[in-house]
Amino acid sequence: MNYILKNENALYYECGYSCDNAIYLRCGLEAYFITDSRYTLEAKEKIISAQVVASRDIIDTARKLIKKSKLKKLLFDPKEWSVQAFEKLSEKSSVTFKQMPDFSKKKRMIKSSEELLILEQAAKYGKKAFDALAKEISKHGFGEDEYLLTYTAKSILSDFGSFDLSFDPIVALNANAAKPHALPTESRLSRGDLLLVDAGLKYERYCSDRTRTVFAEDNFLFETHQNFTDKKIQKAYDAVLKAHDSAIEKCKSGMKAKKVDAIAREVIEKAGFGSYFVHSTGHGVGLDIHELPLISSRSEAIIEDGMVFTIEPGIYIPDEFGIRIEDMVAMVKGRGVVL
Amino acid sequence: MNYILKNENALYYECGYSCDNAIYLRCGLEAYFITDSRYTLEAKEKIISAQVVASRDIIDTARKLIKKSKLKKLLFDPKEWSVQAFEKLSEKSSVTFKQMPDFSKKKRMIKSSEELLILEQAAKYGKKAFDALAKEISKHGFGEDEYLLTYTAKSILSDFGSFDLSFDPIVALNANAAKPHALPTESRLSRGDLLLVDAGLKYERYCSDRTRTVFAEDNFLFETHQNFTDKKIQKAYDAVLKAHDSAIEKCKSGMKAKKVDAIAREVIEKAGFGSYFVHSTGHGVGLDIHELPLISSRSEAIIEDGMVFTIEPGIYIPDEFGIRIEDMVAMVKGRGVVL
Numbered sequence: 039m040n041y042i043l044k045n046e047n048a049l050y051y052e053c054g055y056s057c058d059n060a061i062y063l064r065c066g067l068e069a070y071f072i073t074d075s076r077y078t079l080e081a082k083e084k085i086i087s088a089q090v091v092a093s094r095d096i097i098d099t100a101r102k103l104i105k106k107s108k109l110k111k112l113l114f115d116p117k118e119w120s121v122q123a124f125e126k127l128s129e130k131s132s133v134t135f136k137q138m139p140d141f142s143k144k145k146r147m148i149k150s151s152e153e154l155l156i157l158e159q160a161a162k163y164g165k166k167a168f169d170a171l172a173k174e175i176s177k178h179g180f181g182e183d184e185y186l187l188t189y190t191a192k193s194i195l196s197d198f199g200s201f202d203l204s205f206d207p208i209v210a211l212n213a214n215a216a217k218p219h220a221l222p223t224e225s226r227l228s229r230g231d232l233l234l235v236d237a238g239l240k241y242e243r244y245c246s247d248r249t250r251t252v253f254a255e256d257n258f259l260f261e262t263h264q265n266f267t268d269k270k271i272q273k274a275y276d277a278v279l280k281a282h283d284s285a286i287e288k289c290k291s292g293m294k295a296k297k298v299d300a301i302a303r304e305v306i307e308k309a310g311f312g313s314y315f316v317h318s319t320g321h322g323v324g325l326d327i328h329e330l331p332l333i334s335s336r337s338e339a340i341i342e343d344g345m346v347f348t349i350e351p352g353i354y355i356p357d358e359f360g361i362r363i364e365d366m367v368a369m370v371k372g373r374g375v376v377l
Numbered sequence: 378m379n380y381i382l383k384n385e386n387a388l389y390y391e392c393g394y395s396c397d398n399a400i401y402l403r404c405g406l407e408a409y410f411i412t413d414s415r416y417t418l419e420a421k422e423k424i425i426s427a428q429v430v431a432s433r434d435i436i437d438t439a440r441k442l443i444k445k446s447k448l449k450k451l452l453f454d455p456k457e458w459s460v461q462a463f464e465k466l467s468e469k470s471s472v473t474f475k476q477m478p479d480f481s482k483k484k485r486m487i488k489s490s491e492e493l494l495i496l497e498q499a500a501k502y503g504k505k506a507f508d509a510l511a512k513e514i515s516k517h518g519f520g521e522d523e524y525l526l527t528y529t530a531k532s533i534l535s536d537f538g539s540f541d542l543s544f545d546p547i548v549a550l551n552a553n554a555a556k557p558h559a560l561p562t563e564s565r566l567s568r569g570d571l572l573l574v575d576a577g578l579k580y581e582r583y584c585s586d587r588t589r590t591v592f593a594e595d596n597f598l599f600e601t602h603q604n605f606t607d608k609k610i611q612k613a614y615d616a617v618l619k620a621h622d623s624a625i626e627k628c629k630s631g632m633k634a635k636k637v638d639a640i641a642r643e644v645i646e647k648a649g650f651g652s653y654f655v656h657s658t659g660h661g662v663g664l665d666i667h668e669l670p671l672i673s674s675r676s677e678a679i680i681e682d683g684m685v686f687t688i689e690p691g692i693y694i695p696d697e698f699g700i701r702i703e704d705m706v707a708m709v710k711g712r713g714v715v716l
Contacts, residue, residue: 222538
């Protein structure tokens with residue numbers, strides 16, 4: 039199979055190294071890692087499965103290597119290439135460029151045992167950070183606004199700069215949590231508030247991803263057992279938790295991803311909150327925070343051993359509150375195991 | 378002029394609002410801001426110059442609006458659109474899509490007086506953060522590694538979460554500073570080290586950008602006057618500073634950008650370090666950290682009043698050290714003014 043890749047995580051997956059200006063080209067048994075002189079030294083040290091080619095113009099070099107190779111067909115991901123970059127690559131080329139959306143993500147869908155161990159470790163560090171964050175917010179967070187709470191989450195999740203983050207953490211209070219991708223506001227945390235935290239870190243480049251929604255009181259914990267004083271919130275919370283638990287318990291290898299979504303969705307619908315569960319149940323996680331399979335109502339993907347994905351049902355009632363509970367699940371021997 | 382935009386900063390420039398899933402379409406006197414239901418409420422509150430259109434599939438909606446408008450020609454930036462997104466947009470379309478690379482960045486090259494004031498303020502906050510960072514590193518930074526120093530820079534530049542950053546700060550010691558885009562390592566700061574910091578923050582979405590290289594001793598300051606004990610470093614430092622000062626002093630409206638680059642480059646060449654100045658002298662700054670004009674040896678752009686760009690010559694000697702001094706310059710009444 040002949041293919042050309044540009045995305046950093048796709049490159050890292052192929053050869054254990056990446057940088058922000060590189061192309062990976064696979065032509066039969068030959069493989070090339072094309073980059074500029076800033077990175078060639080390091081690339082040569084780390085890459086054994088491809089020939090490192092130094093270039094001032096990596097697209098032009100790729101074009102020439104393709105021409106020289108006399109390939110007939112080359113796969114590429116039309117999401118990875120801008121119109122401009124692809125036009126330059128394919129200019130006056132006799133090769134047939136065949137579109138393969140999510141080419142690398144499809145290759146990465148089933149994780150190796152080594153990847154599973156790394157993802158497990160990432161999730162463990164992620165959980166540890168949530169535990170530390172609960173203590174910190176409990177001690178110093180009351181009275182602070184979402185900006186500072188988000189900053190605190192970044193500090194603790196990154197272990198003060200040691201880890202990269204999977205994404206900018208979401209720390210949202212009460213009605214602001216009703217936005218699935220809430221941005222921080224000047225709302226300040228009071229005792230008795232609903233507090234939602236969605237955050238993750240990268241360990242050896244692999245992402246963790248976790249969400250907890252809690253009743254913020256002294257010494258609160260990011261546990262799934264929560265007692266809200268507001269009855270409507272508690273009812274919604276219980277529905278989300280049950281949806282989360284059911285989907286994890288009942289997902290099986292061989293099942294369609296849309297079935298997993300349906301298990302979670304049904305619980306929330308039965309509780310009367312169906313119209314407030316406005317997103318998919320989950321997504322694959324790996325080098326990218328959003329990978330395959332998608333756990334949605336339309337996803338025909340078949341769940342298989344070695345897949346790692348989130349289960350994150352939610353209920354979002356505009357101007358009132360939002361609830362989401364999320365864990366990472368790995369499929370092992372036919373069943374879902376929480377990482 | 379009819380055009381279609383997708384980049385967040387391009388959208389913000391057109392209508393004072395943006396979000397991560399939106400398209401701006403300008404057809405003659407009509408303008409549309411197409412986004413999904415998560416953002417329509419906020420968009421309607423903030424946008425007065427365009428009609429907000431709610432959509433579950435923004436590209437498809439744009440395609441239909443283009444069809445309905447009976448346009449003949451539509452400009453787009455081939456760098457902004459992936460092959461996949463553009464194919465979907467242009468499918469079965471009778472309009473002629475005309476490529477205009479950097480369409481929005483070209484529009485944004487000359488800053489308005491309001492933008493100049495914001496950029497001036499961003500630069501002021503950036504400078505203030507450098508001052509605070511010097512104090513913090515002087516007090517607690519010796520003995521710490523580049524990861525923690527980078528984290529400290531992030532904390533202080535963001536004012537503990539109040540500002541977004543223009544980019545991930547670069548904090549590099551000695552030989553690591555020889556990489557223009559150095560990533561943090563486990564090297565620890567000692568008294569007498571060379572310390573390079575390149576960092577910026579965003580104020581009202583506009584970026585600041587600043588680099589200082591200093592001799593790290595107790596109570597050091599991020600000033601341009603520095604005394605290194607190593608003679609070779611001092612010689613290189615003096616050349617970079619002179620190149621920086623000359624380019625700022627001598628740049629004039631009406632001059633070609635490549636002439637500004639040549640002024641800086643000549644100083645460094647004369648000092649015998651020409652082959653170690655491995656990048657361009659500067660770049661425009663605004664909503665994006667890298668805008669136009671490019672101040673490089675090939676740039677035919679004409680410097681004009683209202684442009685804002687960096688002047689950042691450097692000398693990078695592999696395995697030894699790297700030096701860069703950077704300021705933001707605004708062209709006012711024909712001359713360069715440091716922001």
